[in-house]
Amino acid sequence: MMKFRTMYSKIARRIRWAANDVFFTAGLRRVDALLDSPGQCILLYHGIDRAGRKDLNRRFISLAELDAQLRFFKDHAQVVSLRDFFAGRFDPSVFTLALSFDDGYRNTLDYALPLLDRYGLPATFFLTAVREAGFDYLWTDFLDLCSRLYDLPVRIEGIDYQKKKKRGDYHHPDGRKLRDIARTAPWPFKQAMFKAFTANGAFREAADLRDYWEQMSQADILRLAASPLAEIGAHGYWHNNLASLPFEDACQELHDCKRFLESVSGRRVCALSYPDGSYSPQLVDYAAQLGFERQLVVNFRQPSDARDARLRARLTINPTISIENQLIAIQSGKY
Numbered sequence: 001m002m003k004f005r006t007m008y009s010k011i012a013r014r015i016r017w018a019a020n021d022v023f024f025t026a027g028l029r030r031v032d033a034l035l036d037s038p039g040q041c042i043l044l045y046h047g048i049d050r051a052g053r054k055d056l057n058r059r060f061i062s063l064a065e066l067d068a069q070l071r072f073f074k075d076h077a078q079v080v081s082l083r084d085f086f087a088g089r090f091d092p093s094v095f096t097l098a099l100s101f102d103d104g105y106r107n108t109l110d111y112a113l114p115l116l117d118r119y120g121l122p123a124t125f126f127l128t129a130v131r132e133a134g135f136d137y138l139w140t141d142f143l144d145l146c147s148r149l150y151d152l153p154v155r156i157e158g159i160d161y162q163k164k165k166k167r168g169d170y171h172h173p174d175g176r177k178l179r180d181i182a183r184t185a186p187w188p189f190k191q192a193m194f195k196a197f198t199a200n201g202a203f204r205e206a207a208d209l210r211d212y213w214e215q216m217s218q219a220d221i222l223r224l225a226a227s228p229l230a231e232i233g234a235h236g237y238w239h240n241n242l243a244s245l246p247f248e249d250a251c252q253e254l255h256d257c258k259r260f261l262e263s264v265s266g267r268r269v270c271a272l273s274y275p276d277g278s279y280s281p282q283l284v285d286y287a288a289q290l291g292f293e294r295q296l297v298v299n300f301r302q303p304s305d306a307r308d309a310r311l312r313a314r315l316t317i318n319p320t321i322s323i324e325n326q327l328i329a330i331q332s333g334k335y
């Protein structure tokens with residue numbers, strides 16, 4: 001029943017989006033009228049690419065799409081820093097946005113920062129510490145790319161993972177997706193996964209794929225820190241799903257990530273976004289003790305969390321819809 005309801009609401013949403021697109025194209029609705037009333041929203045972007053290849057990363061938007069969105073925000077809303085957003089330092093009669101970019105991609109430095117400079121918009125960039133551990137990619141992007149580029153079965157910790165269809169996900173023999181297993185598995189499992197796929201080939205040799213995985217280097221983080229428009233925030237050490245880890249391990253990740261980013265950037269790191277939006281009340285308390293004054297999730301675990309002054313929810317940008325539908329979602333705070 002639940003599954004049917006979810007499917008129904010997905011279809012209804014697609015119909016609504018298609019109808020909106022028809023209305024805007026026919027001139028029956030005006031884009032200029034969007035974001036013209038008071039409201040607030042923190043936006044969550046991931047990576048940016050030049051080519052608009054949604055098949056390579058479903059979380060990325062293209063440079064052209066980001067440019068169009070930021071230009072619209074510049075003209076129709078007020079964009080404030082996360083610090084000002086949390087402190088309520090803005091004109092409440094105008095639609096107010098704070099921008100954030102998760103995952104520490106090099107492409108956000110190369111493509112997003114110049115646009116933010118051009119339009120004079122502040123943003124917070126949430127980075128991990130995988131560079132300190134000698135990695136230049138996140139496990140999520142590694143698996144995304146491998147799932148699209150490889151077809152051979154892979155053996156991880158004695159289990160053979162197979163694909164059901166080309167370009168699809170790898171599955172455990174019991175049907176679970178490798179992606180879902182890896183999300184909550186400890187780091188040694190992810191290392192075994194890297195090894196298994198590396199034996200099958202390597203995506204990193206292809207220059208045109210760099211946008212889809214390359215993390216900022218320490219020199220890049222310094223360049224980012226030098227921008228007066230950019231704030232650096234923490235996004236976990238390894239990009240592990242923190243609430244599913246033993247509490248002590250999750251605390252260690254938060255501590256080590258903060259230490260790494262502060263030592264590299266030379267700036268205090270007071271903002272935190274939870275990987276996968278995964279948090280717990282205990283983690284929020286611990287992070288606050290560490291000095292994370294601004295903590296970001298995607299969905300609140302319970303409605304009362306909305307009253308916690310340390311926490312805010314974000315709206316994740318949907319790379320597959322038109323700018324008009326995206327703006328409608330931003331205005332209403334949901335899809």
Ligand SMILES: [Zn+2]
Nearest residue numbers: 102103275276
């Ligand atoms: Zn992330």
